[in-house]
Amino acid sequence: MDWDRYGFNTRSVRAGQVRTAEGENAEPIFTTSSFVFKDAAQAAARFAQEEEGNVYSRFTNPTVRTFEQRLASLEGGEACVATASGMAAILATCLGLLQAGDHVLSSRSIFGATRILFKNILSRFGVAFDFVCATDLDAWQQAIRPETKILYLETPANPLTEIIDIAALAEMIKSHQALLVVDNCFCTPALQLPFTMGADLVIHSATKYLDGQGRCIGGAIVGDEERVGDKIFSILRSAGPTMSPFNAWVFLKGLETLDLRMRAISKSADELARWLTLQPNVERVFYPGLESHPQYELAQRQQKAAGGIVSFEVTGGKEAAWRLIDATKILSITANLGDTKTTITHPASTTHSKWSPEERSEAGIGDNLVRVAVGLEEVGDICADLRLDLCAE
Numbered sequence: 001m002d003w004d005r006y007g008f009n010t011r012s013v014r015a016g017q018v019r020t021a022e023g024e025n026a027e028p029i030f031t032t033s034s035f036v037f038k039d040a041a042q043a044a045a046r047f048a049q050e051e052e053g054n055v056y057s058r059f060t061n062p063t064v065r066t067f068e069q070r071l072a073s074l075e076g077g078e079a080c081v082a083t084a085s086g087m088a089a090i091l092a093t094c095l096g097l098l099q100a101g102d103h104v105l106s107s108r109s110i111f112g113a114t115r116i117l118f119k120n121i122l123s124r125f126g127v128a129f130d131f132v133c134a135t136d137l138d139a140w141q142q143a144i145r146p147e148t149k150i151l152y153l154e155t156p157a158n159p160l161t162e163i164i165d166i167a168a169l170a171e172m173i174k175s176h177q178a179l180l181v182v183d184n185c186f187c188t189p190a191l192q193l194p195f196t197m198g199a200d201l202v203i204h205s206a207t208k209y210l211d212g213q214g215r216c217i218g219g220a221i222v223g224d225e226e227r228v229g230d231k232i233f234s235i236l237r238s239a240g241p242t243m244s245p246f247n248a249w250v251f252l253k254g255l256e257t258l259d260l261r262m263r264a265i266s267k268s269a270d271e272l273a274r275w276l277t278l279q280p281n282v283e284r285v286f287y288p289g290l291e292s293h294p295q296y297e298l299a300q301r302q303q304k305a306a307g308g309i310v311s312f313e314v315t316g317g318k319e320a321a322w323r324l325i326d327a328t329k330i331l332s333i334t335a336n337l338g339d340t341k342t343t344i345t346h347p348a349s350t351t352h353s354k355w356s357p358e359e360r361s362e363a364g365i366g367d368n369l370v371r372v373a374v375g376l377e378e379v380g381d382i383c384a385d386l387r388l389d390l391c392a393e
């Protein structure tokens, strides 16, 4: 079925579905570890990859395949490999595409576990990693080496929502053999399509907005046939960081409402950000939808809406930030994001606590910073839950 001619919301509801002989309307969950062949010759052909079809759910499962095809269609990529988590997607990408001697150039503002995977784990296998200030194009340019194989970034970045110019970086590496890899977790394809701006691979933590309801852990890589369909798929096949069929089914249901949710969340986040700028005891608000955001113009160009992450600095330092967090009645105190339930966290002591104080201050992550990941409650209730009156020195 050729889904390309259908609109985004049609594909998010239907792409990838293959109805069985039972005539079901919703996608079934294939909870089976293995598949049966009609005879020995077919078994041999499937193992030799001469015949397409199911073999074993570590690397071929119909529910997981439906999720992969739906996400590939939404991102506009040829192939997709689903994984057990977002981190497994990043690991599988590195294992599939890198070898000792290679160099990876990464934005400094990336997910905490990604930084640890790069710096502390993969660097033990002879791959070198460098981290640059995400919005400084000259810094990227200067740090590229002949052996640089991957440029890695997230945009908007966490927690300060810096926007990185995907098209400019894609242009910069045209004459290099490096791949531009974008973790599209914060925007999802509903708000940002990295392939249309020259990215080579898109990574997802499906745990966040793709599920959107805080239920399951999962991840995915989207890209071309050769890299994703072949090289990264062989890591899945042999190393096994597999997504479970049940989780794939949950993510399929999540994708069906992705655009609706991302628009509603962005609208509420925008209202929250504007409200915060007017409050006493709020020193600074970070949100790409605010005209005062340093990359506001770029965000307008690159994204369909500004997304759900709003960060802000309060007067009174860490104690005030903690008082504000502790006084919330409905917001969930958790570092997770991408849920219907709005979450609130103190980055310096949670998501970025493994960074040294120098690294945090260099990145601008202060002790007075609070991050809210907006969900689907009434925005007035979210505002009312933030007791900024408690933030005075």
Ligand SMILES: *Cc1c(COP(=O)(O)O)cnc(C)c1O
Binding pocket: 085, 086, 087, 088, 111, 113, 114, 154, 183, 185, 186, 204, 205, 206, 207, 208, 217, 218, 219
């Ligand atoms: C959560 C997250 C990850 C890791 O995903 P898991 O599903 O938790 O393994 C990677 N990148 C970003 C931007 C994330 O927010």
